[in-house]
Amino acid sequence: MREEHAAGKPLTATVEERIIQIIKEGDLQPGDRLENEHDLARRLGVGRGTVREAIKGLVSRNVLTVRQGSGTFVSHRHGVPNDPLGLTLLKQDRQLALELLEVRLILEPEIAALAATRATDGDLRRIVSQCDRVEKLILAEEEYQQEDVEFHRRIAQASRNRVTSTLVPVIHSSSSLNIDLTHNELRENTVRYHRALAEALRRRDPLGARYAMVQHLAENRRYILAPGPGDK
Amino acid sequence: MREEHAAGKPLTATVEERIIQIIKEGDLQPGDRLENEHDLARRLGVGRGTVREAIKGLVSRNVLTVRQGSGTFVSHRHGVPNDPLGLTLLKQDRQLALELLEVRLILEPEIAALAATRATDGDLRRIVSQCDRVEKLILAEEEYQQEDVEFHRRIAQASRNRVTSTLVPVIHSSSSLNIDLTHNELRENTVRYHRALAEALRRRDPLGARYAMVQHLAENRRYILAPGPGDK
Structure with missing residues (x-):
């Protein structure tokens, strides 16, 4: 397409894809080092400037x-x-916070049920220790947003589906409002239902895990729809 | 962070965010024209080179x-x-095709149920006409993949949730395999269940829509798990 040409894309895009190929074929893991520009340029038969552009593109991706x-x-x-x-x-x-929560209410109870049947022992340990961490922060009245996302991400990871493990943190982090609203009375609900979730998962109880998640998210939804008098 | 500095990010990133602000505040819609580089540079108090870099970034996003x-x-x-x-x-x-399908099986039946209660008359017309289009392509034994995604996207759009409308095409397009496998006998299943879906939506029947979607996707899953003897 002409518009892509204008942005100087085609060759760089091809080189980006070839570098991805190199990562996959070499089974490079996060944190592994890529060969240097000079070697890449020679291997791919393109100029170093092009390799540099492609790397820039892959950094932004x-x-x-x-x-x-x-x-x-x-x-x-x-x-x-x-x-x-x-x-x-x-x-x-x-409105956006509600739409995000609607998607979470569809996805996460099922993910929790899958996690109850598929989690490894290591998964369960990581979920329980994250539950402890969030609880401690909440009781100390500290900021817990990121650790909250991590708790939900670990459950998704335990569902052993790479798409849900990506989706869950994406949806959680998509709205600042989503979390800003999770204050005051919701803190104690979070403590209660996170614990119920962790316990259900630990006894590998899919229905228990599903409905603990439903209760947890339904509380959030009720709160967003009608904040109580004590909340700002 | 140092690594972002290295890629020359901070200022460009700020300018990207400010251009997004301009789009939102001006309520610019897809297809609307942005003011030119020169005016943007003056308005934002940065050089044209920086504006050009930011635009490049926003094009790649x-x-x-x-x-x-x-x-x-x-x-x-x-x-x-x-x-x-x-x-x-x-x-x-x-394996990836199955994981994607698992996510579709969680999401899309609920989306279809929501669409049955929230679709506008216009949404329903667009869904039915897309159902006709896919059916025609399948009966003519033509390529229908893109139009199939569009059918599912229109249902998501009718659920009146901006997150699901984005998610559904994303998940559909995420695996080439996902669709490559949808051949032969699956073509007739697609015709049958797409029609059942469109009909259920038209009579605003949430359970009908939900379970037509379940049947449709469960057929795909069964097929991917155990291809029949007649398929390659």
Whole structure:
């Protein structure tokens, strides 16, 4: 397409794909180092400028990360872009928070049920220790947003589906409002239902896990729809 | 962070966010033209080179699109990146196709049920006409993959949730295999269940819509798990 040509894309795009190929064929893991520009340019038969452009592109796609002075590495972000659903273009209002929560209510109870049947012992340990961590932060009245996302991400990871493990943190992080609203009375609900979730998962009880998640998210929804008198 | 500095990010990133702000505040719609580089540079108090870099960044994020000789426009891609879930880094095998289908089986029946209660008359007309289009292609033994995705996208759109409308096409397009396998006997299942879906939606029957979707996707799953003797 002409518009892509204008942005100088085709060759760079091809080189990006070939570098991805190299990562996959070499089974490079997050944190592994990529060979240097010079070697890549020679191997791919293109100029170093093109390799540099392609690397820039892959950095912005979170496939690679550059550490000044030490080289180029496979990113821990697994190529998941910063705003995968294009939500920065939408107004961050209550309506968007509700739509995100609606998607969470569809996805996460089923994910929790799958996790109850598929989690490894290691998964369960990681979920329980994350549950402890969030609880401690909440009781100390500290900021717990990121650790909350991590708790839900670990459950998704225990569902042993690579798509849900990516989706869950994406949806959680998509609205600042989503979390800003989770204050006050919701803190105690979070403590209660996170614990119920962790316990259900630990006894490998799919229905228990599913409905603990439903209760947890339904509380959030009720709260967003009608904040109580004590909340600001 | 140092690594971001190395890639020359901070200022460009700020300018990207400010251009997004301009799009939102001006309520610019896909296809609308952005003011030119010169005016943007003056308005934002930065050099044209920086504006050019930021525009390049927004083009690669599918927020903007450049048409050679006629200017910069808001993209119809709504800022949804090309590989939102970073799946190009995963091996495109049967396992990934199953994981994607698992997510579709969780999401799409509920989306169909919501669509049955929320669809506008216009939504329903667009769904039925798309159902006709896919059916015609299948009966003519033509390629129907893209139109199939569009059918599912229209149902998601009718659920009146902006997150599901983005997610559904993303998940559908995430695996080539996902669709490559949908051949032969599955063509007739697609005809049958797409029609059942369209009919259930038209009579605003949430359970009918939900279970037509379950049947449709469960057939796909069965097929991927155990291809019949007549299929290659």
